[in-house]
Structure formats: structure tokens, C-alpha cells
Amino acid sequence: MRGKFITLEGLDGAGKSTHLAHLVELLKGRGKTVVQTREPGGTPLGEKLREILLSEPMHLETEALLMFAARREHLAQVIVPALERGDWVVCDRFTDASFAYQGGGRGLDVAKLNVLETWVQGNLNPDLTLLFDVPTDVAFGRVKNMGRELDRFEQEKAEFFERVRAAYLQRARFAPQRIRVLDGAKSVSEISKMLEEVITSVCQ
Numbered sequence: 001m002r003g004k005f006i007t008l009e010g011l012d013g014a015g016k017s018t019h020l021a022h023l024v025e026l027l028k029g030r031g032k033t034v035v036q037t038r039e040p041g042g043t044p045l046g047e048k049l050r051e052i053l054l055s056e057p058m059h060l061e062t063e064a065l066l067m068f069a070a071r072r073e074h075l076a077q078v079i080v081p082a083l084e085r086g087d088w089v090v091c092d093r094f095t096d097a098s099f100a101y102q103g104g105g106r107g108l109d110v111a112k113l114n115v116l117e118t119w120v121q122g123n124l125n126p127d128l129t130l131l132f133d134v135p136t137d138v139a140f141g142r143v144k145n146m147g148r149e150l151d152r153f154e155q156e157k158a159e160f161f162e163r164v165r166a167a168y169l170q171r172a173r174f175a176p177q178r179i180r181v182l183d184g185a186k187s188v189s190e191i192s193k194m195l196e197e198v199i200t201s202v203c204q
């Protein structure tokens, strides 16, 4: 039986990494073999592209094309083989991030992103996407206090993150079956509880 494909999304600083670790433990506890991966990245080539994407200034279309190039490789090398083996794939960001960041944040024409999505994925989509939603000022504050050098996206202004957040929420409205919006401002234990409920429903 094909495995399930779960993606996590949200603004930088929404707390994805904490919840991702918990989600993976929950799935393993239910006997699933889990492949944990991320975008951009997830393959040796993808990780090289990630380094470039997070540091090098570039045209907004180059940025979108490189995100999807990394994704093509990731699907071919990691995601599709894992799902075909029956493993569950938990991916930190996927195509919704391209619509939110390149589309919403940078203002790239959504029609172009739709073309890339169809080209790269065909009809493969996540079975479930968890969108950790937090007010922009909360996310922005957390990012600025990370105590490490900020990457090219994290250095963007608050308005950029407002647009990213609005684009994520709009996508969630159009795909309510797939995208579950979780309140990322809640405590870690409250979110863990919500995750358990969500996972119980998808594991049935």
C-alpha cells in the first residue's frame, strides 16, 4: 500500500521544527516507517541548491525555477520511491511554500507557478498539509531573536511576511480538505494534542 505524504508549512518562526519532530515520533509510535525530509533540499543536489537559494541574490523567476528544480530531484530520488515502498513521508515545506513565498511574498504570477507545479509534480500532491499559522509580528519577533545569522528570506521585511501569510491562508481556504490550519501561537503541549487528533484521523 502506498504511504502517505504529509507536509508542514508556515512562516519562518511559526514553530514548524518543534512540531515536526513530535509528528515524526507520533507516526513512528503508530508503527509507520517515516522518511523525514525538507525543501528546498532533501537530496545532495537539492541541499546545494538550498545553500544558493538562501544566500545568493537572484531574479524572482530564477528563485522559483530553482525551488522547483530542487523539488523535481527530491520527488524522483526520495519522495516517490518512499511512498511506493509504503513509507510515510514527512516534509518540512513543499509547493505551498512556493505559492506563499514566491507568489505571495515576491509577487510572482501564480499562473507561472501553476505551470511549474503541473510540470514537476503531475498530479502528486500531499495527502495532508499542516499549516502552522501565527501572527506575522510573532513569527517576525521569533526570527529576529534566533541569535544566528539570518538567511535571505528571514531578512525580509514584515510586509513580505504579511503577504506570505495571506497567501498561505488563501491556499488553505481553497483546499480545506488537504490543508489543516493550526494555531501556531498556542503552547507546544496544546499543539501536540491537536497533532495527535489529526494523526489519529489520517491513520485510520
Ligand code: TYD
Binding pocket: 012, 017, 038, 039, 040, 067, 092, 093, 094, 095, 097, 098, 099, 101, 102, 153, 154
Ligand atoms: P526553512 O526550512 O523553513 O528554513 P529554516 O531552516 O530556517 O527553518 O525554509 C527555508 C526558506 O526557504 C524559508 O524562508 C522559505 C523558503 N522557501 C521558499 O521561498 N519557497 C519554497 O518553495 C520553499 C520550499 C522554501
